[in-house]
Amino acid sequence: MSAITPIIIAFIVISIIIAFAIGANDETFAVTYGSKTLTMKQILILATIFAITGAVLLGEAVSKTVGKGVLSMSLTDAITITVLLSTIIWLIVSSVLGLPISTTHATIGSILGVGLLLGGAGGIGWSKLFELSVWWVLSPIIGYVITFITYKLLHKYVINKLNGFQQFERAEKVFALILLAVICWTAFSRSGNDVSNSVGIVVGATEGTIEIGVLLVFTGVSFAAGIVILARTLIKNVGTITELRPSTAFCAQIPTAIVLFFGTLFGIPLSGSHMLVASLIGLGKAQHAPKNKGNIRIVLIWFLTFPMAAILAIIIYFPISALIIT
Amino acid sequence: MKLIKEKANPLDEINKKFLAKTLEATNILHNRISDLIEGKIDKEELKGVILCEKECDKLKEEYIKILFKDKKALPFLVEDRYKIITMVDKMTGKNELVARFIRAFPFSIYDDIKEQLTEFNELYYECIKDLIDCVTLMETNFDGAFQKTFEIESDRRNAKKLKYRMFDKLYKKKDNMLQIYLTSKLIAYTYDVVDAAEDISDYLRGLIIKYPSK
Numbered sequence: 042m043s044a045i046t047p048i049i050i051a052f053i054v055i056s057i058i059i060a061f062a063i064g065a066n067d068e069t070f071a072v073t074y075g076s077k078t079l080t081m082k083q084i085l086i087l088a089t090i091f092a093i094t095g096a097v098l099l100g101e102a103v104s105k106t107v108g109k110g111v112l113s114m115s116l117t118d119a120i121t122i123t124v125l126l127s128t129i130i131w132l133i134v135s136s137v138l139g140l141p142i143s144t145t146h147a148t149i150g151s152i153l154g155v156g157l158l159l160g161g162a163g164g165i166g167w168s169k170l171f172e173l174s175v176w177w178v179l180s181p182i183i184g185y186v187i188t189f190i191t192y193k194l195l196h197k198y199v200i201n202k203l204n205g206f207q208q209f210e211r212a213e214k215v216f217a218l219i220l221l222a223v224i225c226w227t228a229f230s231r232s233g234n235d236v237s238n239s240v241g242i243v244v245g246a247t248e249g250t251i252e253i254g255v256l257l258v259f260t261g262v263s264f265a266a267g268i269v270i271l272a273r274t275l276i277k278n279v280g281t282i283t284e285l286r287p288s289t290a291f292c293a294q295i296p297t298a299i300v301l302f303f304g305t306l307f308g309i310p311l312s313g314s315h316m317l318v319a320s321l322i323g324l325g326k327a328q329h330a331p332k333n334k335g336n337i338r339i340v341l342i343w344f345l346t347f348p349m350a351a352i353l354a355i356i357i358y359f360p361i362s363a364l365i366i367t
Numbered sequence: 368m369k370l371i372k373e374k375a376n377p378l379d380e381i382n383k384k385f386l387a388k389t390l391e392a393t394n395i396l397h398n399r400i401s402d403l404i405e406g407k408i409d410k411e412e413l414k415g416v417i418l419c420e421k422e423c424d425k426l427k428e429e430y431i432k433i434l435f436k437d438k439k440a441l442p443f444l445v446e447d448r449y450k451i452i453t454m455v456d457k458m459t460g461k462n463e464l465v466a467r468f469i470r471a472f473p474f475s476i477y478d479d480i481k482e483q484l485t486e487f488n489e490l491y492y493e494c495i496k497d498l499i500d501c502v503t504l505m506e507t508n509f510d511g512a513f514q515k516t517f518e519i520e521s522d523r524r525n526a527k528k529l530k531y532r533m534f535d536k537l538y539k540k541k542d543n544m545l546q547i548y549l550t551s552k553l554i555a556y557t558y559d560v561v562d563a564a565e566d567i568s569d570y571l572r573g574l575i576i577k578y579p580s581k
Contacts (some may be wrong), residue, residue, distance in 0.1 A: 077442045204510060205506050206444060206507075207507055210441055287441075
């Protein structure tokens with residue numbers, strides 16, 4: 042490992058800040074809040090534990106994928122810092138508004154902005170971008186459809202067989218326990234997936250000069266801090282997209298958990314946020330729940346994320362590149 | 368043979384005691400109304416209704432404390448259970464009102480309404496008994512509880528018919544106005560208990576429909 046230069050220190054600091062920003066926009070435990078399985082205090086404690094352990098144990102697998110192939114030019118320090126900063130800004134803005142966005146979208150949007158600025162159309166690895174885009178479009182569709190089907194099957198073969206308060210309560214308690222286990226597993230694997238967005242760029246830019254294990258510990262802690270400090274409004278907003286009980290929350294969480302797990306294993310940067318939100322919307326449709334007008338704001342910010350991250354990156358690039366040159 | 372002893376559910380235990388006390392109060396009042404109709408009432412025995420109502424109040428408070436302490440209970444179930452016990456408690460309060468009224472009632476029952484009042488009294492008892500059964504069945508058998516709600520509705524409908532038939536006879540009398548008035552109040556107060564029971568049964572039916580099971 043070569044000597045730690047000021048620019049490497051800057052990367053480390055920024056990647057820790059971006060981990061904070063990603064944590065601030067983490068809605069993994071939202072369904073436990075919405076179904077009243079856990080209180081907010083309990084959520085924050087568990088989220089912290091799994092944020093750190095997931096980042097350390099799983100973050101390495103994906104972090105070598107993000108950042109490579111999307112940009113058809115070398116990752117300079119200015120580009121790296123620009124991408125990270127624009128992602129941070131958009132994540133924090135969305136978190137303060139209490140709206141979940143895809144960290145991957147924000148990151149890739151920033152890369153797209155810088156790539157177009159510096160290299161025009163030739164600056165972007167369009168085939169790689171297309172490959173990622175396919176998964177971003179597919180993940181909410183998969184989430185919606187699987188949750189819809191899961192709910193209908195569960196309702197027909199399990200919920201409809203329950204008779205009386207006591208059976209109902211017992212069944213919901215079982216679902217609450219399973220939901221908790223699945224959520225913790227999701228938080229663990231999502232942490233690995235999401236922390237890679239902050240670490241991946243740094244790995245790509247520094248090409249092995251950073252000890253990734255140490256960086257994952259710091260980013261994991263920062264990720265947890267983001268959840269504790271800024272994610273409450275987001276958790277409440279996502280948790281109330283539709284009416285939830287432990288059994289219905291289970292239906293929404295299962296597709297998210299399974300798909301994210303395999304995504305993390307195979308190094309596919311999936312959008313956990315989009316999947317979960319789409320799952321909850323699908324659940325609302327399946328149980329004929331009243332529509333939540335807040336869903337429009339969530340969908341709107343999804344569409345805005347890519348262009349806004351790109352625009353922010355373009356704006357930030359000039360002062361950053363000037364600063365690095367001087 | 369059960370290998371694992373089932374853990375006693377304190378909420379369930381108190382609920383059963385509460386419902387048993389409510390039924391006991393209803394039974395005492397039903398018997399006293401029968402005695403009143405026959406002209407051989409011992410008004411001191413009506414204290415039993417008042418004591419049962421006080422016991423119900425204590426049991427209700429205990430139930431509510433456990434309900435809110437019990438972290439295992441699901442929040443929406445907590446709210447529904449709370450509503451059920453408070454509604455039944457209010458109905459028991461109406462029983463107490465009837466008992467206190469009869470203690471102060473200085474007259475005997477008119478001969479021409481005795482038969483209808485007897486039938487009315489039986490309907491009153493059946494209605495409350497059906498309600499207690501319905502509330503008990505909510506814990507283990509939504510189907511059974513659902514059927515009971517229709518029986519309660521039928522009891523109330525018949526009680527209402529009898530009430531107005533008796534009023535019809537009473538209001539045509541040219542007699543002691545106070546006796547006519549107080550007799551009609553006795554019927555009206557007793558009917559209020561039946562009406563409250565039917566309100567509770569309507570609420571329970573709404574719950575059964577709300578809970579996503581058949």
